Amino acid sequence: MSNRFVELEHVNVVRGQSRVLHDISLTMEEGEQIALLGPNGCGKSTLLKTLTCELYPLAEPQTRVSLFGRERWDVTELKKRLGVVQNELPGKPILKTTGIDAVLTGFFSSSTLWPNLVITPEMREQAEAMMQRVGAAALEQRSFGELSSGQQRRILIARALVASAGCLLLDEPSNTLDLYAQRELRDLMRTLARQGTTIILITHQVADIIPEMRRVVMMREGRIAADGSREELLTEARLSKLFATDVRLMERGGFFHAW
Numbered sequence: 695m696s697n698r699f700v701e702l703e704h705v706n707v708v709r710g711q712s713r714v715l716h717d718i719s720l721t722m723e724e725g726e727q728i729a730l731l732g733p734n735g736c737g738k739s740t741l742l743k744t745l746t747c748e749l750y751p752l753a754e755p756q757t758r759v760s761l762f763g764r765e766r767w768d769v770t771e772l773k774k775r776l777g778v779v780q781n782e783l784p785g786k787p788i789l790k791t792t793g794i795d796a797v798l799t800g801f802f803s804s805s806t807l808w809p810n811l812v813i814t815p816e817m818r819e820q821a822e823a824m825m826q827r828v829g830a831a832a833l834e835q836r837s838f839g840e841l842s843s844g845q846q847r848r849i850l851i852a853r854a855l856v857a858s859a860g861c862l863l864l865d866e867p868s869n870t871l872d873l874y875a876q877r878e879l880r881d882l883m884r885t886l887a888r889q890g891t892t893i894i895l896i897t898h899q900v901a902d903i904i905p906e907m908r909r910v911v912m913m914r915e916g917r918i919a920a921d922g923s924r925e926e927l928l929t930e931a932r933l934s935k936l937f938a939t940d941v942r943l944m945e946r947g948g949f950f951h952a953w
Contacts (some may be wrong), residue, residue, distance in 0.1 A: 697724040699861065699892070701760040705751040707740055714740045715751070716916045724861070727893040729903040729924075732913035733937050738896045739780075741913070742865055745894075746778055773803050777854030779847070780865045789839030793830060793849050796838045797821040800853035824852040827889075828882055844875025848882065861892040868902050880904055880949075898937075900928065905948030912936050 700722035707715040714737050722728060730738050743749040744759070747769050751757050761767060762775055777800075783789070785805020788796050795807050798821050802811050825831050830848040833841060838849060847867060854862060864883075868876045880902065887893055887906035895902060903910065903924065910927045912920040914936055920927055928950050933941040944951045 698722070698760075699724045699762045700745060701758065702744075703758040704754065704756040705744065705759060706754065706757070707737075707744055707749055707751050709740065709749070714916050715744065718918060720911065720918060720921070722892075722894065724892050725890055726909060727887045727891075727904070727907045728895065728909045728911060729907045730894060730896045730911045730913060731898065731900070731903070731927075731936070732919070733898055736913045737916040738898075738913055739865055740916075742778070742780075742863055742894075742896055745863065746776055747772055770803070774857050776861055776863060777851075777856075777858035778863045778865070779850045779854045779867060781869055783846075784850075784853075789837075791838050793833035793836050793838060793841070794818075794821055794825065796849050797825055797852045797856055800856040821852070821856050824856045825849075828852045828855075828886075842875065843870050844872070844878050847871065847875070847879055851882065851886075855886075855891070860890065861894075862886065863894045863896070865896045866898070867895070868897070868899055876901070900933065900943070900950045900952040903928070903950065 698721055700720065702718050702720045705715055705718040706713060732738050740749060744751060747767060751759060759765060761772065787806035788799065791806055798807060798813055798817060799805065801817055825834060828848045828851050830852055833845055833849060838846060867879055871879060883893060884904050884906055887904060895907065908924055910922065910924050911918060912927060919936060930941055930943045933943060933952055941952050
């Protein structure tokens, strides 16, 4: 049976006075690990915001958006199914929290643990287990604001997954990370992928595409330029066309490096 969690048909999205997404049709299955690859400004982040209902498509007769088999969602309820890690922090107050409290905010989609929020023993146990799962157990009592970018990214991934059903959306996750932190992030993605986590990676860095990601969706100028296997699409000719520049490619240990 199909476990399709994303179905987009003829989706067009306008931001301001500009049409950013053009006639997007796309399906994704639960348990897939997919790389959404394209140059800056091609509409990747807009597509993510469409999946999380932060943005809505134009209401046209042929347009259809279905998430987890439903076309209508309460956004608060949907957030419990989608774990999203974006470049920006989920509010400055999180900088003053401990690692464990930052993860606990994922149950409420809040920037800190406000006094009116009730933390159950089950929530705390689940948060601790998730920190263990992402290799961040040692950071439980550390101040989030004092952690390195790589450590913060681990906490934010744990925060995204703690209340979701194992579906992770990563928006340019390696931005601001040094080489060591990038390797840690990719190792973590590989671990989560092997555990069956659904991962949608939005990136313009070919090196972010872990070997477990068998499917690549290429975007350019707000459109789906290609959708296929990594073997078919991660080639010098395809990448040169996508990024409109001469690309050289090297494969090592299942990872591709482009320059």
